[in-house]
Amino acid sequence: MSKQAKLHRETHEIKSAEDISQLISKYAGQGKSNKVIWLALIGVFIDAYDLTTLSFGIEQVIAEFSLTPVMTGVVASAIVCGTIVGNLIGGYLTDKIGRYRVFMADMVLFVIAAIVAGLAPNVWVLIVARFIMGISVGVDLPVAMSYLSEFSKFNGKGNKAARLAAWCPMWYAASTVCFGVVLGLYFLLPPEYSNWLWRLSLIFGAVPALLIIFIRGKYLTESPIWLANQGRLQEAADILKNSYDIQAVVSKNQVVSKKMKEKQSFFVLFNKTYLSRTIVAVVIHISVAFQYTTIAFFLPSILTRFFHTTTLTTITTTLGLNLAFAFTGGLLGVYLASRLTSRSVLVIGFVLQFLALIALGFIGDPSGSSILLYVAIGMLGLWLFAEGFGPGAQMMVYPTMAYPAEIRGIGVGFNRAVTGVAQAISLFVLPIWMNKYQTDIFSIIAIFAFVPIIVIGFILKFEPTKQDVDSVIELDNLEDKVKLNNQTAL
Template sequence: MPGPPVIRSAADVTALINSGRARGGKSRAITFIALGGIFIDAYDFSSIAFGLGDITKTFRLSPVQEGVVSASIMVGALLGALAGGYLVDRLGRYRMFMADMIFFVVAALACAIAPNYELLTGARFVMGIGIGIDFPVALAFIAEFNAMRGRGGKVSLWQPMWYLATGASFLVLLPLYFLVPMAQHGDLWRWAVGFGAVPAVVVMLVRHKYMDESPAWAAGQGDLERAARILKNSYGLDVEAGDPGPAVTQRASGLKEFAKLFRGRYRVRTIQAGAVSALQSVQYYAVGFALPAIIAGLLHQGRLTSILGPLLFNLVFGVLGGLLGVRLSNRLGSWKLALSGFAICFLALAGLGLMGSASGLALLGVGGLLGIFVFFHSYGPGAQGMTIATLSYPTSLRGVGSGFGQAMLRLGSMLALFFFPILSSALGTGVFYAVALAPLLGLLVLILIRWDPTRVDVDAEAGEPAPDRNRGELTR
């Protein structure tokens, strides 16, 4: 009888998981626990979207101060993503996974009771740091505990989870609308934001009880004995720790690791991942995130409709579109999903611009186009920006790579949150034409760069010499 498999590197661990010998165990549970963090990320981002108008009135904010409150969480998320991506590779997935939950609990409660604009802005900034750290580590966990076939779909599960959480924030608001006296409706946002501390505590406790470090990361640090123990605990798989090669024990070294993203075979992948992440973020935060403002401002509907509309769009169109993308991931791959999604989002936004200020039955047409936009954003580019950024790099660079993708996503969101109110005020419904430039640019990038990480085992190529350009990644 052959002896137990021998592991000498992170690539060996990944190959073992890809071989199918490491099945079942905790991998599925770890995937959903990681997605629990993304649920909190999305909930905390969206819970304040409904209340921005009330916050402005409560604290008598100027337009600039309103923009600062709205963008503060994005600035924190940008810094958290850049620092968190490095720390995830340096300190490990598990340590960072546990630490970032503290940000969510403290910041959510501070937001809920904030007596002034300054404390609210500071708490949102801290919350953003936690989100920026959590996203790269969650996606790295999902990628490293699942086999290559189906990995793209597992990583893409973050998108329907995002819409489920966004819908949940409006689901919390709905009963409060009827239970809280009308005179106190201006404080509904405090209840929604503060409630975010509850799932954060639950996820933190579950993570502590059931999660372990990534075996691929442990092996990449030269701790093969620990990697073997994790494989035993997580999959019930007996493996033997061999002698690590000299390159295995190299650790992340800050800016040098970021520089690697723009060298050799990784350069065009990084450009594609960064562009898709940023552009999908622009279109989402201009339209999907701003649904309450669009319904109340551009479509002139009341407070209850501003709760029910986003609730419907997120829980129905967003979740179902994301699940369809997960379902088709193995068949189509990331590139085709992002390309087709951008194309339909462009057509939906152009249609919204043509519809203009609708009333009566025409509102149903506007609602249908908004639903189509949310569905195909979730199905395609919404998920694939971060999926590409996570799967395009080997274990040693995965945290930095996904952190860079998060940083580009946050840059896109800050641009959308800052310029959309200004443009909508100047252009009215013509603002949808301006937003349509984002999916159009996304289409052009994908036509030029045809890289699809769901078709390649990047950990297997990590030990190969890196050519300056991968064949097939650029169109000829």
């Protein structure tokens, strides 16, 4: 009898939330649960697409609305400012009212905001619409990461770390699709309607959100781990049967989890159990935010301003770099996530990014030499590749796997809010810095690759992939540990 067939016949008695978590950690990947993973990744796709759309279109927006450098920074940072609000709201609501309701409300908001932004008659409507789109992006990531973690097993093929790392290639797939849409519209739109290039690319972002709304009833469910932590064991057991093909029966002798009695807030992230984890995650997110905004978001501007490329060359080069380096790096990150520790992959990624940025700063303006131009583009590719398999993939593994289910939304939301603050600052100051420092900007940003190497490599060595936090009880002090050991001995 196969392992899967045996699983279908075996009945598991459920007494507590920990029993639900342990079953999922061991057996997830059966039945419809994989469909939930793909729906969560489509949510990540929408996030990335919406954040990418104006990375090329910002030049058209500047021309259409006659923006100053300061107003350019306001337009560019509006969506990221929205993510800060969305991360905090989404993280709280994801833990408070559940994953499903937050996810579906967010998809509706995506559709409305994308259409309004694409049809914006003036810059102020665009700013407001992009801010609302940012709220949608911010709300989505905590719930999407919760789904990816709570519908995956801890070890083996397709484990939690690998599925969480999959957010990165999905992110760059969305970036690639975005520039593919821009490239298609570039050839399809008549010259007199070329100003609609950025508008139509924004509106297209509503399509995948509509897809999720239409098929939600067939595949999407609430997280059984979240339900169990709310004391709703029977509903959790029903989902195990319908979505995982796991036969589970709720015991009459239920054990009320200590987690249910605790009211969690953002302050819990700074207690002695989670403080070091929070510091590591925050360092990663700030470092990635400044680097990603410089290289990935402003990549079209770098190619246009510093490398003096034409519009068509800028689009095709950006598309090629994302597909050849960032996306393939992300796929490698998924492979490495299930085989190497998160910490080691992160350090390697940051080291390569540091070297690439130092090289770009040393090369400076490569327009006078075709060889230097190719080397500079190669260094941009190296940075994107390192981002894909290293920090890009692992930055969501850390907060998602470091915090248990009852505070996972809060943890991911807080760290993404930190990212939002860092990105908002960088989106505002980078256009000004680029005008002032030109290619020296690369040497300045290299600092954000160097700091996490020191912190993660030598100071705080927490590794989130060593144990499944959903299947163990976090102990805050020695007294609790002693009590547990005494109970175990008895």
